[in-house]
Amino acid sequence: MxxxxxxxxxxxxxxxxxxxxxxxxxxxxxxxxxxxxxxxxxxxxxxxxxxxxxxxxxxxxxxxxxxxxxxxxxxxxxxxxxxxxxxxxxxxxxxxxxxxxxxxxxxxxxxxxxxxxxxxxxxxxxxxxxxxxxxxxxxxxxxxxxxxxxxxxxxxxxxxxxxxxxxxxxxxxxxxxxxxxxxxxxxxxxxxxxxxxxxxxxxxxxxxxxxxxxxxxxAGRPEDPGRERERTGARVAVARDAAFRFCYPATRERLRERATVTTFSPVAGDPVPDCDGVYLPGGYPELHAAALADGGTLDALGARAADGLPVLGECGGLMALAESLTTDDGTHAMAGVLPAEIGMRDRYRALDHVELAARDRTLTADAGGTLRGHEFHYSEATPARDARFAFDVRRGDGIDGDHDGLTEYRTLGTYAHVHAASGAFDRFVEVLDG
Known part of the structure; x- marks a missing residue:
């Protein structure tokens, strides 16, 4: 082209x-x-x-x-x-x-x-x-x-x-x-x-x-056309509404190429679909915090996550998976899966390209594997003292300057957004299919 x-x-x-x-x-x-x-x-x-x-x-x-x-x-x-x-x-x-x-x-x-x-x-x-x-x-x-x-x-x-x-x-x-x-x-x-x-x-x-x-x-054409990836039997539910809309087209396409994808709206209070795993993209949960807190979807998702359903959240998804989200109009209960409280700030807290190294095997990387992505957010997470992190930060800020990826049960929430080219979503659907 x-x-x-x-x-x-x-x-x-x-x-x-x-x-x-x-x-x-x-x-x-x-x-x-x-x-x-x-x-x-x-x-x-x-x-x-x-x-x-x-x-x-x-x-x-x-x-x-x-x-x-x-x-x-x-x-x-x-x-x-x-x-x-x-x-x-x-x-x-x-x-x-x-x-x-x-x-x-x-x-x-x-x-x-x-x-x-x-x-x-x-x-x-x-x-x-x-x-x-x-x-x-x-x-x-x-x-x-x-x-x-x-x-x-x-x-x-x-x-x-x-x-x-x-x-x-x-x-x-x-x-x-x-x-x-x-x-x-x-x-x-x-x-x-x-x-x-x-x-x-x-x-x-x-x-x-x-x-x-x-x-x-x-434009210059790639010498490597990229490998073909086998379709899995995984079923992935993807949140898609006014609160969760920061998802690269390539990510949506990769998920649909490799898994059966259904969408749902936590803002509208939709039930969590029958699935093998859930993906919560980034977006603006802070603008819809009251609806998310009252809609029932996050409560149901929290219960499913506690039963072992794999859930992946990026940035806004991390915020929704936390215990609470504090905005200008008060503090709102979120899914309560990840041990952290989230508060909005007047200035951005992080804006950079990031590189993460997996501490152990997780939903998007093998132990020792690296992921490149980016972060841009105005919220700040305050993790519990016993919170467990999935990644060490090699570049960027992450959650606390040194770590990103809060993990609990089989749930992972990061401030980093990653692209489908990183391989993270291939890893995600393969874990669900395994």
Missing amino acids: RGLVLGGTASGVGKTVATLAVCRALADAGVDVRAGKAGPDFIDPSHHRAVTGHPSRTLDPWLEGTAGIRRNFDRDGGDLRVVEGVMGLYDGSVSSTADVAAALDLPVVLVVDAAAGMESVAATALGFREYATHAGQDIDVVGVLAQQAHGGRHADGIREALPDGLAWFGRIPPDPALEIPERHLGLHLGDEAPLPDEALATAAEGVRADRLLDAARE
């Missing part, structure tokens, strides 16, 4: 809106377009899907390796994939937008905030192009997409100042309707606050889809 990367000069320059406008412009030009996201993210991809109608693929060398992101990039078919970057183009100690562009051998279109600049926008773009040589990275910055740029003299001044080799890919106009509301963990999700269609269509009119098509190129 062909593609290109939208890299920003910094966080907050409007990469998500630019990506949506580019996807809309390409679709309006008759292109069967897909999207992707450099780095771990569940929120931006939800906006991508709202515009393209297809899953947005997470592309992160730390989580998946080069072969993994190449395989993931090439899923779903389509004519072209637009990859939204993370932070600034070169930012990120183990996984940057530049790393993703290099791994996929794709050109970079630089998204620049042009609200208060003209010639300086060109100078910024030139600096980003030349910095690749200084950094020793094979990055091809091919041009500029100007955010917050008016038409007329403003856009003309930027375009005319661009040196040879840096193309003008258009502009996104300043428009309050193009602002996506934020909360902790980032933007509101795509189905909660989609951009107004009229505003997005207007923004797309300023994007040069023809030039983007000319600049796009075939």
